[in-house]
Amino acid sequence: MGNNILRSKFIIWCSFVIALILQAVPWPGPLEMMRPTWVILVSCYWILALPHRVNVGSALILGLLWDLVIGSTLGIHGIVMSVVAYLVALNFQVLRNMALWQQGVVIGALTVLAEFLEFFGEFLIQDVEFDPHYLWAGAINCILWPWMFLLLRRLRRHWHMR
Template sequence: MGARGVLRGHCIIWLSFICALILQTIPWPGALDLFRPPWVLLITCYWVLALPHRVNVGTALILGLLWDLLLGSTLGIRGMMMSIVIYLVAMNFLILRNMALWQQALVIGLLTVMLDILIFGGEYLIREIDFNPLSLWSGIISCILWPWLFFLLRRVRRYWNIR
């Protein structure tokens, strides 16, 4: 694959990250906002599982910082917490790749809950906030969305021949 193909692959991957950031910042009705899946985490997890040599912890840090900037939250909290979660995915990508899709969905759901708890812990250290247990529903939503997102991004990866 030539330099043109590598550049095209990077552009497609970053375009999917931009879509994730847009989906993450689109306003939802007040009560439903707690059920919003962490699109940035889901798409980053896919790319780490599919192409760990291209997408890694550094990418997660950058995306987390962009996520913080877009939400206007404490800068660095989501970047650091995304890095921790993606580190776990990257260290175990061979195991996760070989799991059945429903098992992957359960792991992704648990990672989503872990990210929510880590972000709460980081924010709680800086300012006093209350934990809303309904925010953990995003893990179930992520678990349900994972198979569709997996197949969609795999189709994109194969169509554009991203390696």
């Protein structure tokens, strides 16, 4: 039993590391605004699937790591991820019972909220301008959610993670 818990934590954190790597990979200039928010997708899945293992604290740590990886203001993504994780954890039973396309719409809306929170956090600290093109990430996350959900669910079921 203890071995299964360690294996589950290892797999979850490996998926977080992969999401952080995908988040840090540079995209060509015009496509940069359409970059999916891999970290939000992966963390939302694990919060929905295993809320007793991944929670707001995990999201805070993941957000701080995200700040370190991309070199942004330390704490901005930590706060954003905490808010998103709180909203998902608060409503995880409702979200679990939605169809995948409905979950995708909710994840897209949470991504847009995360983009706004990130902008306001950066705006309070330094002089930044809002670029509405970055809201495309919400639409991209909405489209990618069903595939991410099915991929991570297959991984969870293959390793018998509970």
